[in-house]
Amino acid sequence: MLRLPAAVYAEIVAHCLGGLPDEACGLLGGDPASGSVARCYPTPNAAASAKLYTVDSRDVLRADRDAEARGMEIIGVFHSHTHTDAYPSPTDVAQAPDPTWHYVIVSLRDSHPMVRSYRIRGERVDEEPVAVDPR
């Protein structure tokens, strides 16, 4: 289960829409034990592509340090799929760095954004529920 405060959910979707026509991406800080996200770190897509995304290494370090200073950890990443379903692509699975992370994908293919979250362990992809906390 991934828990997103409503403000973070809105920030993720807005960043993804703002990144069009390219994919957009960012990191999620929170509590690894509960899967509760407390902070969103939107980043530029260093790949500047509609088919790929890369979070610049300096942005990864910056987000990691900020999260640590707040007593959190980076617990996941989000990115958009501009023309495909909200499901991890073979590239997403091959490059998933951490089996404990939450992989959030926002599909912008249809008129309404679709937000889904996955755990990726090796080749295995498991969807998990996304709870949006209205606070």
Added chain:
Amino acid sequence: MAVEVRLPTVLRSHAGGSSTVSAEGATVGEVLADLVRNYPGMAGQIVTDDGSLHRFVNVYVDDDDVRYLDQLDTKVADGDTVSILPAVAGG
């Protein structure tokens, strides 16, 4: 040189759950080799068999990504922090 090495969550299980360990070396490559000597479970996960940095990790000396410096030949000084974080990318 003794440096502090910050580990990403995915490698911590190989170091008894520690997020930070110490390692010795004059370059990033030596520090990472020392790390793997102390924690053999990390072998192949940071540096590939052909001796280059694994493309799924980022390694930093203090604030700088070693890919923009001298890669594994980047020098480290006593008290530096070497951070290992996941490289975050996909499609």
